[in-house]
Amino acid sequence: MMHDVLTVFWKEGKEILEMNGPRGGFIRLLIWFGVFGVFLPLELGEAWLSSPAALLLWVWFPIFVVANTTAGTVAGEREHHTLETLLASRLPDRAVLFGKVWAAVAYGWLLTLGSIVMGVITVNLVMPGAFRFPAPLLAAGGPLLSLLAAITAAGIGVHVSLYAPTVRQAQQTLSLATLLLFLVPTFGAQALPSGMRARLAAAVSDLPAGRAVVAAAFVLAFLDAILLAAAAARFRRERLILD
Amino acid sequence: MTEAAIKTTDLTKEFRGLRAVDGLDLEVPRGIVFGFLGPNGAGKTTTIRLLLGLIAPTAGRAEVLGFDTRTEACEIRARVGALLEHDGLYERLSAEDNLEFYARIWRLPPQARRDRIKEILTHFGLWERRRERTGALSRGMKRKLAVARAVLHRPPLVFLDEPTSGLDPVAAASLREDLRSLAEREGATVFLTTHNLDEAEKICALVGVIHKGRLLAVGSPEELKARGGERLEIAGRGLDERVAALLSARNEVLAITREEGRLTLDLRPGADQAPLVRAMVEAGVEVEEVRKTRASLEEVFLALVEEERR
Incomplete structure (x- = not known):
C-alpha cells in the first residue's frame, strides 16, 4: 500500500511542479516567496517572530495553496480523461486518494515552511543585532498547525473535487468556501450584541496561547480524521466511473 | 492453463x-x-x-x-x-x-x-x-x-x-x-x-x-x-432485364444488382453456381467473365446490425 501511495505521490508531485511549465513554475515560486517570505515579514517586522497574528498567517498559507491544488486532483483527472485509465490499473482506491492528498499537503506545507524560514531571515537582515529566532510557541505551533490546516484544506478539496465535473468549478467552489471561512467568523462576531462581543474578545485574549494552540491542534486533527475517513468512503471506483 | x-x-x-x-x-x-x-x-x-x-x-x-x-x-x-x-x-x-x-x-x-x-x-x-x-x-x-x-x-x-x-x-x-x-x-x-x-x-x-x-x-x-453466402459477378453481352428476372426467380438467388453489362448475384449459402451460368447461356447471354466472391466482413456486419434493427 505504501509503495502505491508513494507512486501516486511521485506523479502528483511531478504534475504540481509542471503545472505552469518549468518557467511558469519558477515565476510562481518567485511570487510566492516574494510576498510571503519577504514582503509580509518586512511589513510585520518583529511581530513575524513573536505575534500570534503571524501564527494565524502561517496557518492560512497552506489552506490557500492546498485547497487550489487538491481542487484539480479528481476533477482534473476526470476533465482530462485520465481517471478511468488510472482506475483500470492495479492501484487500490486508497492509494490513489492518499497519494493525491499527501502530495498536495506536502507541497503546501513545504511552501509554508519555506516562507516561514525565509521570513525569519528577512526580518533578521533588516533588524540589527543578534540573530532572532521565532518565539517557542510560534516555532512549535506554526509548523504543527500549518500541517494540520493543510490536511484540512486537502480533505475539503478532495470532497469538492469528487463532485465537481471540472477543475474550474472545483476551484470556484473552494474559493467560495475559503472566503466564507473568513467572512462568517468576521461578520458573525460583528452581529453579536456588544456585551457578548466584549466578553468573547476578553475570553480569547485571556486564553493562554500555548493551550489555544494545543486546542486548535486537537480540533484540526479531529476534523482531518473525519474528512479523510469520509473521503476514503466516498472514493470508490464504480461511483467515480459512473459519475 | x-x-x-x-x-x-x-x-x-x-x-x-x-x-x-x-x-x-x-x-x-x-x-x-x-x-x-x-x-x-x-x-x-x-x-x-x-x-x-x-x-x-x-x-x-x-x-x-x-x-x-x-x-x-x-x-x-x-x-x-x-x-x-x-x-x-x-x-x-x-x-x-x-x-x-x-x-x-x-x-x-x-x-x-x-x-x-x-x-x-x-x-x-x-x-x-x-x-x-x-x-x-x-x-x-x-x-x-x-x-x-x-x-x-x-x-x-x-x-x-x-x-x-x-x-x-x-x-x-x-x-x-x-x-x-x-x-x-x-x-x-x-x-x-x-x-x-x-x-x-x-x-x-x-x-x-x-x-x-x-x-x-x-x-x-x-x-x-461464410454466413453472408457467396456472390457471383458476371460480365457479358445480353445481361438485360429479362435475364435478371429469369435469375431472380431461381431459388439459389437472394438478390440481383444490374449495372451496365454486369450482373451481381447474392446467393444462398451452399448454392450451386453452375446451373445459373448454364441458364444464362441458354437464355442467350454471351458470358465473358464469371467471378465468385464472398461478402466482406463489413457487409456481414451491416447485415447483422440491420437484421437486429428490424
Whole structure:
C-alpha cells in the first residue's frame, strides 16, 4: 500500500511542479516567496517572530495553496480523461486518494515552511543585532498547525473535487468556501450584541496561547480524521466511473 | 492453463432501466486477438468496464483470467493492460514520465523499468521525443504512447479500445503487426474494439458483433463471411432485364444488382453456381467473365446490425 501511495505521490508531485511549465513554475515560486517570505515579514517586522497574528498567517498559507491544488486532483483527472485509465490499473482506491492528498499537503506545507524560514531571515537582515529566532510557541505551533490546516484544506478539496465535473468549478467552489471561512467568523462576531462581543474578545485574549494552540491542534486533527475517513468512503471506483 | 482468457455467462448491465449489455455469453480463448465489433453505443465500452471490474454487473457473471469480476477485480486489474476510450495520458508530463508512472504502478524494478521504457519508446519511434510534454505530441503519437503504456508490463491480457484510431496508415499497419506478434509470440490475449472491419479481418482470429448490448454473432472472420453466402459477378453481352428476372426467380438467388453489362448475384449459402451460368447461356447471354466472391466482413456486419434493427 505504501509503495502505491508513494507512486501516486511521485506523479502528483511531478504534475504540481509542471503545472505552469518549468518557467511558469519558477515565476510562481518567485511570487510566492516574494510576498510571503519577504514582503509580509518586512511589513510585520518583529511581530513575524513573536505575534500570534503571524501564527494565524502561517496557518492560512497552506489552506490557500492546498485547497487550489487538491481542487484539480479528481476533477482534473476526470476533465482530462485520465481517471478511468488510472482506475483500470492495479492501484487500490486508497492509494490513489492518499497519494493525491499527501502530495498536495506536502507541497503546501513545504511552501509554508519555506516562507516561514525565509521570513525569519528577512526580518533578521533588516533588524540589527543578534540573530532572532521565532518565539517557542510560534516555532512549535506554526509548523504543527500549518500541517494540520493543510490536511484540512486537502480533505475539503478532495470532497469538492469528487463532485465537481471540472477543475474550474472545483476551484470556484473552494474559493467560495475559503472566503466564507473568513467572512462568517468576521461578520458573525460583528452581529453579536456588544456585551457578548466584549466578553468573547476578553475570553480569547485571556486564553493562554500555548493551550489555544494545543486546542486548535486537537480540533484540526479531529476534523482531518473525519474528512479523510469520509473521503476514503466516498472514493470508490464504480461511483467515480459512473459519475 | 487451459481455461478461457474471458468467459461471460448471461452478463447484463442496466443503467436506469436501459440494458447497455444484455445477457452476454462470450468465451475468448487465450493467446488470440479478439475483435469486438459494434456501432457507437452498442455496449462495447460497458463490456470492457465490466470485464475490468470497474462496474458491477446487474446480472450474470464474468471471469477474466480465471478471476471473478465481482469478487476478484483487483486480481484482474493487477494482471491486465488497458487502453480505454481516451488515451488517458498526463499531458503536462513527458512521454517518459507517463511510462515511468505506470512502470512504477506495475512495480517494475528500477533497471528493468528504464530498459523497458527505452525499448518500447524506441519501438514506437518516440525515443527522440521522450522528454517533450505529452500535450505537444501529435494525436497519432499520443495513441502510440497510450498503446505502449498498455503493454508496458507485458500483460497476459490487454484491452484496447480503438487502438489504431488517429494513426496514419503506416503506423496503424505497424501496430496491427505488433498486436499480432503480441498474441503469437508472447501468447498474450488481445481484446480490441474497432470500427475498422478491414482491420478486424486482418488481425483477429475471432470476432464478436454486438448491437444494443446483445451479442449477434461470434466466429472467425471467415466463418462470419461464410454466413453472408457467396456472390457471383458476371460480365457479358445480353445481361438485360429479362435475364435478371429469369435469375431472380431461381431459388439459389437472394438478390440481383444490374449495372451496365454486369450482373451481381447474392446467393444462398451452399448454392450451386453452375446451373445459373448454364441458364444464362441458354437464355442467350454471351458470358465473358464469371467471378465468385464472398461478402466482406463489413457487409456481414451491416447485415447483422440491420437484421437486429428490424
